[in-house]
Amino acid sequence: MTAEVASAVLAALVLVPAGAGAVLLILGRRADRGAGPVAVTAALTAAVLAGTAAAARPEASAPFLGMPGGELALAVDGLSAVLVVTVSLVAAAVTVFAVADLPGDAARARFFGYLLLFTAAMLATVTATTVPTLLVAWEIMGATSYALIGYRWEVPGKMSAGTTAFLTTRAGDLGLYIAAGAALAGTGTLALDDLASAEGAWRHVAAAGILVAALGKSAQLPFSAWLSAAMEGPSPVSALLHSATMVAAGGYLLLRTEPLLEASGWAGSAAAWVGALTALVLGAVAAAQRDLKQLLAASTGAQIGFVVLAAGVGVTAAGTSQLVAHAAVKAGLFVVAGAWLTALGTKQLAGLRGAARRYPLVGAAAALAALALAGVPPLSLWASKDEVLAGVDGGVLRVVALAAGALSAVYAGKILAVVLAPVDADTHLDSEERGTRRVPRPVTGVVVAFAAAAALLGAVALPGVADRLKSVLGAEGEPSPGPGELMLSGVIAVAVVVLVVRRPTLVAALERTELLRWAGLRQVLTPRPWLALARAAARVDDRVIDRAVLSVAAAARRGAGRVGRADDHVVDRSVVSLARAVGRGAGRVGRADVDVVDGAVRAFASAVLRAGAAMRRPQTGLLHQYYVQAVVGLGALFVLLIVVR
Structure with a gap:
């Protein structure tokens, strides 16, 4: 394949879903009937192009700002190759699920138009090599996520949920603009790879901006609660947004800019601690939820926390494997949650009791994905999580990360305890009712495919596979867990899952705590605390600052009066007296000049x-x-x- 053809493939990877999405949005309701097939075709085409681009490693660029690094540039390296394949495959599968899940009378062209634009933005994000390219893709992703979460805008609460997610991530996105300015000032270029070489304080400013933008997008502390609001969106949106796209984008950005985090010194440590604490706090939040989608949302932030931790400690291969494994596991579980919501009409765990027994094939796939989420060997997140922990030095940070890993088994075990429970007699469905509420075959196929990926990606624990991944990512020499560490984490995960499944009441106690309401994190995103802070600041301004300013002004006025009087009575009189004396002396000198000098x-x-x-x-x-x-x-x-x- 020539370089020109490879560049065209890379450009088409972004432009095909973007173009198809734009056409659907322009046509609107007129294209509803054909929107599903068009979206599936575009998504599958993007998946094929992603595989081709991953093999060819092309580059493509177009002029934009007319300065070094100011062009719109895309390229596929080892990290991008893994991510474009992951994003495109997950997006294609979720699109198939959406075709089957959306009601027939829905505005399908609008939905699939935004979904394809969203996918294209994520594909551009993971291949961007310059800050302008990243910013364009980042902004489109944020805007389309708002439209997708608030897709059913006529239902109360949907638009406000989209607004919450949009404004929260936008607050973090400001960091990316700050980083862009710091990059230009510190390096003279806007190339992402040059960020680590920024001079002096500009490097720290760029690192801070990148860190804030990534934490906001990936719903890390303190931005986490927008994930809860995002659950108001349709199930396909949750499945895509929380697996391989928007929430994963922040983690990807930190993996991409890991040299900058390391060069700054403090930013790497900050990322590691925020990631570990998010995994711990949101793990506890997930364990306390009664709503399956809320549980999965909190666990998304927790699992991405391990990716952020990996970027902070400098193990990019481990962070990448965690990102990919999480995408497969979480996409599968969200598709299952959406399928059961459509079939059973509920997403409450109490209403999903025995759901795996009612739908055996979907239930088996869901159980397998939940076991992978728990970190049970030999499934994917068991291996990837231990790869991350292998890069964490001993100490408090490792203890926090280990506790967060154990919590993964707690909330995964809570799912299993509910869906594998015997079906209550009063909720049993007869054959006729089951026929009208069956899970469509395409959805079953998608769930099974994700579950298979969740299982097979556990091969990353094999030395040969792990070494090959590190070679692809250019991360040779990064630490790997030993057999003892892998066995210990597997035993802990199995023991915790068994305990939670056998004694679910142990976890039920968490539902009566503040953790059920996301540990107060939602309050950070409401106007109340900020209004209270504003009122407190106003009181301080009125009672302290204003009084101090008025006191200083009054003292200054009194001092000015004293100085004025001194000027009038002392300085002015002295000047006038001196002037008069000088005038008299000048007169005498003048007369002497006339009478004596001039006479002589x-x-x-x-x-x-x-x-x-x-x-x-x-x-x-x-x-x-x-x-x-x-x-x-x-x-x-x-x-x-x-x-x-």
């Missing part, structure tokens, strides 16, 4: 004038007078000579 000059001039006139008298021009004058002069000299002698 005039007298001398008059004397010289008279002498000159006297000197002219002998000059008569008569020769006999000159002789007489000579004789008189010589006689006078003779007399003087005689007298003197």
